[in-house]
Amino acid sequence: MKLTFFGGVRSVTGSKFLIEANGKKVLLECGLFQGKREATYDKNKAFPFDPSSIDVVVLSHAHIDHCGNIPGLCKQGFNGMVFSTYATRDLAGILLQDSAHLQENDIKYVNRKRGAKGERPFKALYTFEDAEKAMHRFVSINYHREFLIETGIKLKFHDAGHILGSAIVELTIKENGNNRKILFTGDLGRTHMPILRDREVVPGADYIMMETTYGDREHHSIDNIEPRLAEVINNTCDRGGKVIIPSFSVGRTQQVVYFLHELTAKKKIPEIPVFVDSPLSVNATEIFRIHPECYNKDVYNYILSNENPFGFANCEYIRETEKSKQLNTYGKPCVIISSSGMCEGGRILHHLKNNVGDPKNTIMMVGFCAPETLGRKIVEKSPKIKIFGEEYELKAEVVVENGFSAHADKNELLSYAKAVNSNAKSFFLVHGDEDQSLAFAKHMAAEGMNNSIVPHEGESYELN
Numbered sequence: 001m002k003l004t005f006f007g008g009v010r011s012v013t014g015s016k017f018l019i020e021a022n023g024k025k026v027l028l029e030c031g032l033f034q035g036k037r038e039a040t041y042d043k044n045k046a047f048p049f050d051p052s053s054i055d056v057v058v059l060s061h062a063h064i065d066h067c068g069n070i071p072g073l074c075k076q077g078f079n080g081m082v083f084s085t086y087a088t089r090d091l092a093g094i095l096l097q098d099s100a101h102l103q104e105n106d107i108k109y110v111n112r113k114r115g116a117k118g119e120r121p122f123k124a125l126y127t128f129e130d131a132e133k134a135m136h137r138f139v140s141i142n143y144h145r146e147f148l149i150e151t152g153i154k155l156k157f158h159d160a161g162h163i164l165g166s167a168i169v170e171l172t173i174k175e176n177g178n179n180r181k182i183l184f185t186g187d188l189g190r191t192h193m194p195i196l197r198d199r200e201v202v203p204g205a206d207y208i209m210m211e212t213t214y215g216d217r218e219h220h221s222i223d224n225i226e227p228r229l230a231e232v233i234n235n236t237c238d239r240g241g242k243v244i245i246p247s248f249s250v251g252r253t254q255q256v257v258y259f260l261h262e263l264t265a266k267k268k269i270p271e272i273p274v275f276v277d278s279p280l281s282v283n284a285t286e287i288f289r290i291h292p293e294c295y296n297k298d299v300y301n302y303i304l305s306n307e308n309p310f311g312f313a314n315c316e317y318i319r320e321t322e323k324s325k326q327l328n329t330y331g332k333p334c335v336i337i338s339s340s341g342m343c344e345g346g347r348i349l350h351h352l353k354n355n356v357g358d359p360k361n362t363i364m365m366v367g368f369c370a371p372e373t374l375g376r377k378i379v380e381k382s383p384k385i386k387i388f389g390e391e392y393e394l395k396a397e398v399v400v401e402n403g404f405s406a407h408a409d410k411n412e413l414l415s416y417a418k419a420v421n422s423n424a425k426s427f428f429l430v431h432g433d434e435d436q437s438l439a440f441a442k443h444m445a446a447e448g449m450n451n452s453i454v455p456h457e458g459e460s461y462e463l464n
């Protein structure tokens with residue numbers, strides 16, 4: 001059998017790993033390459049293989065860097081099934097539609113620029129309708145249910161603890177009388193995080209494909225998030241200010257709301273209004289609510305005692321634009337959670353514009369912000385920032401909270417590698433920027449594991 005890496009190696013976007021066995025082709029993930037628009041456009045448009053030759057797709061979770069090009073694959077001839085967990089299918093449904101919207105808007109902007117230079121216009125990679133059509137290919141199976149997906153190829157999902165529905169993929173492949181077990185970690189969450197169950201250790205794989213997003217970094221401790229969050233809110237309330245939290249709509253927003261609910265119930269913070277201002281967050285939270293099979297015990301018990309962990313008396317979800325605009329003139333202390341997390345678009349820009357200039361307010365950054373984004377400039381506390389092309393002074397307090405990360409850090413990855421099978425034939429280190437994957441290979445070697453490989457894009461390996 002053969003494994004080829006077509007993306008998501010020495011990079012964190014465009015994950016695509018092709019397994020060929022028994023004359024069948026199984027594509028693990030079909031992510032979008034993200035980054036500078038014009039550079040990634042051609043890469044996303046032209047698949048390095050014939051989409052119609054793929055028999056099945058297996059998807060670990062719904063983040064766009066893992067599933068974002070499934071509509072493109074279907075549009076260009078893929079006619080098979082996409083296997084995922086139930087929650088991943090539901091989240092992928094809203095995220096792919098959102099991605100189609102963003103691309104349709106993006107392409108208009110890119111084409112205006114290209115038109116001015118006399119260059120040919122681009123077409124959107126896929127439309128809202130293509131995203132909707134792709135959902136018809138999804139076939140969902142639950143965690144821990146083994147399923148024969150192709151001749152001699154069995155699939156089983158295990159908890160990955162990364163986002164709702166996220167899974168570690170276990171493939172057992174029988175070819176020419178030999179059984180081989182391949183484990184793909186997908187993205188691995190941190191342990192002891194709220195809401196989701198922890199990632200599972202799946203022992204005994206022959207080959208392991210492991211994510212290394214934070215292969216060379218360590219995170220803040222998870223234990224003290226609650227008191228840190230309470231301190232920020234109490235200090236801001238004492239000043240009569242607002243707390244603005246830019247947050248990714250899926251996962252991070254629900255975690256923050258969950259903590260605010262807890263703090264309010266324990267009377268550690270005053271009962272101030274909490275506004276979740278993002279239509280995508282409203283949709284995502286509805287999906288969280290209908291998937292208790294993904295929760296850990298604490299959240300499950302919450303539900304049993306008839307409490308909604310993602311909503312409480314003073315928490316209001318806002319879908320309508322008009323209501324969102326009303327927040328501009330809201331004069332009392334409150335918390336506003338809005339997207340996008342990196343502040344590159346969305347309603348958060350209006351809230352930042354209205355609130356960054358006032359030292360009474362706090363901007364709380366709870367997620368990773370890529371270089372060059374507005375979010376990164378806020379994290380770095382630039383004295384002046386640009387919003388909608390205009391310059392604003394950043395006078396509000398800025399607090400950076402890294403404890404929420406949805407990815408295991410270096411130490412958590414190392415202990416996972418040891419727990420699953422330190423003697424595996426190979427560890428393929430994927431889904432990490434080059435420096436992170438290469439550094440992690442060194443950390444593994446320092447622990448006596450000299451079986452890691454950091455593949456290049458386009459490289460193939462025979463799995464014996």
Ligand SMILES: [Zn+2]
Nearest residue numbers: 061063162187
């Ligand atoms: Zn992810």
